[in-house]
Amino acid sequence: MNYKPLDSSKVYFITGAAGFIGYYLSKRLLESGCKVVGIDNLNEYYDIKLKYDRLHQLESNENFDFIKGDISDKELVSSLFEQYKPNIIVNLAAQAGVRYSIENPDVYIQSNVIGFYNILEACRHYPVDHLLYASSSSVYGANKKVPFEETDFVDNPVSLYASTKKSNELMAHTYSHLYKIPASGLRFFTVYGPMGRPDMAYFGFTNKLFADEEIKIFNNGDFENDLYRDFTYIDDIVEGIQRLLSNPPGETGEVPHKIFNIGNSKPEKLMVFIESLEKCLSNSLGRTIEFRKKFEPIKPGDVPATYASTKLLEQAIDFKPKTSIEEGLQKFTDWYCEYYRRT
Template identity: 80%
Template sequence: MTYNPLDVKKTYFITGAAGFIGYHLAKNLLEQGCQVIGIDNVNDYYDVNLKVERLQRLEPYENFTFIKGDISDKELILNLFEEHKPNIVMNLAAQAGVRYSIENPDVYIQSNITGFYNILEACRFHPVDHLVYASSSSVYGANKKVPFEESDSVDHPVSLYASTKKSNELMAHTYSHLYQIPATGLRFFTVYGPMGRPDMAYYGFTDKFFAGEEIKIFNNGDFENDLYRDFTYIDDIVEGIERLLSNPQIEEGEVPHRIFNIGNSNPEKLMVFIETLEKCLSKTLGRTAEFKKKFEPIKLGDVPATYASTKLLEEAVGFKPKTSIEEGLQKFVDWYCDYYKVV
């Protein structure tokens, strides 16, 4: 296994730069001296103030350029590629959320399908060294075989969000085949950490704790057959992406497209995750913290388990996520309490 280190002389284009993963990746690249162009429509799917805060933390870097815009605007995207001539593109902009895709499907088609198509078109007309794009563990649907491997069938998604991510993988493969665009899709597994997404369960649970409200746990109170999730800390996600950026797969006679899981490959029961979050809150607050719990049936579109095999990622770039939920959740809680001034 050999891989090329990050090339700081290249220009990196990040869509969704005000988002959770986009922000952390941009910050990491900027700290190493890379030229970063970021775009985001700063929508109100969750608290805009958090997105603004992320962008404000990136503004001091002289090598950062931010454009407020939507990737579904094809003319804008083509013009930006013409002007900035990015070498490496990371498409992290997407309408996220499984349950929200049931309530508001239109925005998923606009951002995840049309938006990604525009990025592919831009890479077609303005060739790049590598296109890295966000897929999702949700493409595995309700697969029973674990751990999930990249070669598993992903033909039975259980949410529109998952369908759009599966579509992205197919679209990228086609463009790689037709136009020799080196592309890599990343199936993320439940990413969490400081400056995270408020629509994620761990963040929402913490909000409700400080509001004195009960949390809803969608497992019917069945602790024996609890939901399992492969929780992956944000720093591990960023390191995995960074290691891949300068390492597209280009082999004679092969379509230059591949897919990797990025997950902790150590799934935890949801109740264990919640108990760990309680312990972290207790430690930060210096008092016993316990959630008020209400158990409900599993939600439409949810899957019983996510569990990543990361063997391919390890073989390609020698990396395997390693942050424990104890360490990762403690960092989140410490950030949360400081950010919202609740200590």
């Protein structure tokens, strides 16, 4: 637990900088006096206005350079590495979403596989101090052993999205082995918070409330065997990443590549989560809120439970996510009602 603090003299290259995690990480680095170079293709997978609003806040800082572009463009990625000579890379650009990958597989291969390959190639030709990249709890598939540990067998993904994230881990390991690139893979567990992704359940449920629509709950109405999710608040995610930035793997004689879970390690039943969201919205609005609910079967690619063991993370950086679901959701609903002017 002897980790080095953030080094503000380094150049940080953040892909997916206008995304949810990318925005918050860039903001934290800029507030710490760091130079941040961000790239994002600003695709329309979800509300583009949200991405531009995040970006607008970052661009008010003179230490932030933004490039609108796609990491699947190898020449662009290479030219940016040559121009900025970044020291630390955080690859957060990816096509997200489990269900969307069933309908639109091409974009997942383009962004998550080819794009990440281009980042690895750039790190190979323009050596860096540390490459951190987003993996996902989805790599655990339908794993029934809980909590999920980084050493668990993860060769049975149940969605293309999960397959692309597993491929990222394999590719990073290979490049670390061949070219000694210090790399850390981060398996995120259901990240949520203000300015989050509208395709996530908590955000979508809230949208449907104000559209006077029912919410769909994919657990067959089975409250005893409800879905469990390890919800992780955005500030905890950013704190974990920040602490890892200046602490690359690199033990003598080992491949300098490690995988870390970043999760709350306190899974909640989906129905408890929904009840908490109702309570927080009631607090934000000053009136009682209750969703209209429709129960449906679990969707292909969904898993029954996500539950992180965070022991490795704690050992590496002396940190464990700790924000409670009530505290995190209250911050989200307060932001949502102000941002969308809901009363």
